[in-house]
Amino acid sequence: MRRDVFSAEHELFRDQFRRFAEREVVPRIEGWDARGMSDRATWKRMGEEGFLGAHAPAEYGGAGQDFLYDAIVIEELADLRAHALMMYLHSDICMPYLVRYGSVEQKRRYLPGAIAGDVLLGIAMTEPGTGSDLAAVQTRARREGDFYVLDGSKMFISNGQIGDLFIVVARTDPDAQPAHRGISLLLVEAATQGFVRGRKLDKLGLRGQDTSELFFEGCRVPVANLLGHEGEGFRMLMEQLQQERLCIAVGSVASSRRSLEDTIAYVKQRRAFGRTVASFQNTQFKLAELATEVEVGRSFVDRLLAAHVRGDEIVAEVSMAKWWTTDLQKRLTAECVQLHGGYGFMREYPIATDFADAAVQSIYAGTNEIMKVIIARQLGLE
Ligand SMILES: Cc1cc2nc3c(=O)[nH]c(=O)nc-3n(C[C@H](O)[C@H](O)[C@H](O)COP(=O)(O)OP(=O)(O)OC[C@H]3O[C@@H](n4cnc5c(N)ncnc54)[C@H](O)[C@@H]3O)c2cc1C
8 A cells, every 4th residue: 555654755764774775884784793793894885975863953964854864764774683783772763862852062063973873872761670660760870079980780782882971861860859850861871980881682683783782880970971861861752762663663563564574575485285385275364364453553653753743742652552563573473483383493493583573562662561551640530
């Protein structure tokens, strides 16, 4: 079905990005997955071609384009299984904090490098002891003259090894009531003394992503690197989550489509009992059902994309899309593994890694249970 959300210019951009990705991204995916991280040269090329922070203001090197351009990049990278290159984390999750809340000085210092692919971004919210309950973070930022002294540890941080600048969620007021009012965001350069990269974590899926521990040991961050004002961190985080979760839903639908298409191709050529696996009614019904759900998911996500670009507040609807599309992706990849038989369990078949990669989609960017908490709250159920 033709999609209404993208214009002819968007589709031209898709073709242009696809050609770039097939030439410069695809040949590197295997190496990234083996090494557990992407490479700076590719990020740099993404920047040179204008594929990073296309939405950012032109005065800092962006193109002032709408989010749909980034949605296209998310879809194409998901379709190509280039999960190591977590473009949306850099461009659509982290960069908007700088654009929206950064001082002129902070924007001048960091945005041009981020857009060019020289300064890679990450966000450090989660800690070993707390993830969903963000207001309970323990990382402490004590004010000492013109510096904050940062102490604490962070867990599961994407771009943890390759990143140059992290938005760190820290407690500036340990006595604040309620606790979330004591939370602030600090821009921490990886080169700062006392910033320590920990282990690159060994994961079930997304093996090309450098999800890591980070430690702050008396890390002195200039007061000028406070984002917004003290105590406003939690509010800023809540404001930015709509786009983060929309990115996941967009990627999830695109990944599901790829898994489905590959499975359809597989069952058409695999034979059992003298006929193709595709000819069994069970196979046809399963794939018909999954194709229906993917189409329903995509229609919903396309509507949300249009609403998001218009500037509508769609927190509840985006939460619905996040849990529903990622649950679908998990069910879909499990069914597709089954339809591949034993080959579906072999890493050399992409469906096996699709299955492993899908597992995290319902966990990060707010777990699917937290999505339902948000929806229930919007329904007036407290
Ligand atoms: C690959 C990967 C990349 C990540 N990247 C980043 C990153 O870049 N930056 C970052 O800050 N974090 C990142 N995370 C962390 C991620 O956001 C957290 O794992 C997630 O928010 C869940 O937190 P948790 O792991 O502490 O689980 P917990 O909060 O301990 O949750 C455990 C279980 O309890 C459930 N639960 C918790 N509270 C409730 C409730 N109120 N009602 C019902 N059920 C509840 C959860 O849904 C979950 O099922 C990443 C994680 C992974 C795995």
